[in-house]
Amino acid sequence: MVEKAPNPLFDFYYDLLTATLGAPDWLAMTLWFLITALAIIGIALGLGGLMSYIFRKVFARMGNRVGPNRVGPFGLLQFLADGIKFIAKEEVMPLKADKWGYKAAPFFVILPVILSFTPLPFGNGIILADLTYGLLFILAVSALSPIGEILAGWASNNKYSMIGGIRTAALDVSYEIPMVLSAASIVLLTGAILPGESGLNTLNIVHAQEATVWFFILQPIGAFIFFASALAKAGIVPMDLPESESELVAGYFTEYGGMRFGVLFVGVFINIVFIAALTVTLFFGGWTIPFANMIFSDPNGPLALIFGVVWFFLKTAFFVFMVLATWLTLPRVRADQFLRLGWKVLFPLALLNLVLTMIEIYVLQQAQVI
Amino acid sequence: MKVPVISFLKGFRETVGTFFEKPVTVQYPEEYREVPENYRGRIRLYLDLCVGCTTCSNVCPNASCQMEPLDYQAPKNKRAIFPRVDVVQCIYCGLCEETCPTNAIRLEKEFSLSQYEREVWDLDSYRLSKTDAQLDLEEGRAGA
């Protein structure tokens, strides 16, 4: 059995159920899994809704407009109104569409996005599931989305959707590789800094950055490659193919309506938050505060914990703004141009980055830093 | 392939700079943008000035202005005919106002004209002479 890190919340819950209420072990565990799953979905969708509101506000301000400000205070309930609108709409399925493919496809597209929040640490020890292979889990799960995209494109019985689906899947698969390679460099570094610990564990990655320095400084190329590849996978302008609105109407989800479309639509926004959070975790120190020992008398106490969470969200918000600025400023790159970019530029760069990382680790070990 | 950072940064400066500017939106209906004096809005007929020369109905490009007899005594209007305008069909070109010799038919500044039925807007000459607010009051229409 794998050694898991102590999780005080789980301990409290387990004691409450088994000792106080007398529930059997299997019931407590099942309920725990259920609660965790609902928590993941709730957090992900909530963040997605909030992100859609932020997107509309930022987009408006960048065009000298105001953005939603009627529904709720400052328009904050706008995403609820949009959600209700999506639910209330009629879902029109094309007559000759492949029924089961059409219905199954959105699951494959939205599932990776929501699941990826599981091993993401929001604070010191605040993590939904401390997986030993957390980063591998994230990368593996995100490889599921091309299936959904091709399935949606094909099952819609629409040429636009098919072209959009194939383009999107090509994009996803091509940019997966530089992303995995730059993440692999991080894993190597973490394993070297914390010998004996799993380099794939996201908590370990942040602890390694706490021990030395933010990985952004050790791996500038890797950070850039990772950020660009993650943006491409999420389908954000300038690599906007899934939703290249002016060309293919709406890409592979042209024929979807109602909540099926709503789910895909909010998936893009959840993805933005997720990319920002992942970049912060991997390259910018997660929740670590520089000079924590000097600021806080008890770096492991509750005050530092809360401040770490707030700091994490602030950093994520900054990266979200960077993503939005990229989305709203740059035009779209053409399909073949950025496939060329992915394979001919980012992939060799990622390989080079891996080799450089190995050299870096050797140098640092020789210099007794690690 | 050169690294396109500088050109992107120029673009970012514009977008992020605009992000911090004040929005230029006029929040209608709380705020309101004034229209100039010669704005071509709703047609209004001044009954006492009309002489029944039918120039306005001759010059209307899409025949939304027709003459009809009305039981009203206007000075100088011997035939007692007045223009009748289907305000919805009117294209607000202003030719009738321009060619009217006595400045009896004018396009005023009213522009927020919405009703629930289309027939409401086929105004006979009497109703043409009232402003929208007066019509709302007299007929108990929406918007009153």
Place this chain on the structure above:
Amino acid sequence: MVTLNQQTAADLWKNRADRVPESGGQLKLVTLNMGPQHPSTHGVLRLKVTLEGEVVRQVEPVIGYLHRGVEKLFEDGSYLQAIPLTDRLDYVAAMHNNYALVHAVEKMAGIQVPERAQYLRALTMEVQRIASHYLWMGTFGLDLGAVTPFFWAMRDREGALGLMERMCGARLTYNYYRFGGLKNDMSPELIRDCGRYAKYVRERIPEFENVFTDNDIFQMRTQGVGKLSKETALSYGVSGPLARASGIDFDLRRDDPFNPVYQKVNWKVITSNRGDCYGRYLVRVAEMYQSLNIIEQIVADMPEKGDYLAPEVGAGARQHRVKGPEKAEVYGRVESAKGEMGVYICSDGTNRPYRMKWRPATLVNLAPLNDMCIGQKVPDLVATLGSIDIVLGDIDR
């Protein structure tokens, strides 16, 4: 006189839009219908695109979805009643349409336009040209995927629309020009505000240039895309910025002057020999700067006193009675924002035209779309269509 060389003629015939296309390779040909409802076809234009994989083999534009029978409606009314109808043709740049009709009728009836009216007309034409090019820049960015400059373009265009609202009372369908001058005069404050607007625009165009001109992604998307060679352009008869970006040095304001003010101010005709979308973008931005120069010089040189309408014609109902000579045929053309817009009038001696044929700038400009797009990809097709700057009201009439 330009002669078309035999090779270009053969190529044009081989690639004409209604022939059956042949596949370039091993992939099957697929017909994609970018139908009348589409976010990027600038109106209701249908494009039957034959694709091989992602490469375009043939584009056939199908028009007529906005046809309103305007040329028949012209025959129903007098020349005065036709002026509001022309507003609705190229609804983005309505002053230019008005001017085409008014110019042709003045040519036919031999009406002299007073000097102040000519200055005011040139001023309004250039303000309208700036508004039209702004709209084009915003929508071109949208076609390429840059969503923010659209709102900046709309915001800056509001200034021009506000000026024209003060001139004539409407923001889009102006109905402002009359035979022999204008409908009403412009006050000195309004003229001064036009100058102020020009100064404001001069500070605002660099915003767009920063986002577009040097941007590598924009250059990747527009350079080499939608190339139109000079011979092809001449053989199709394109005009306006599309022709000038292919190297044809022709601008009606200089070469067939419909307004003598253009000879009196300093401005240049901008051409480019790139022929691709990037060249058209550069030409239009430079044209905006030239329009600003013209506006500022006109505001400085405007004669204080003068008639805004020729007294021999008069205002009001006398405009309705303007008639042409019997059995006259005249063609009057102006340089609109999209190209050469003209109207061919056959008159029969009454105040109603016998026939008015409108030469739409955008229909002729749309014709070489097939030749520009063969061998390129679908996003390039969208970019090319956006760079031609079509308005369906003008194409379909």
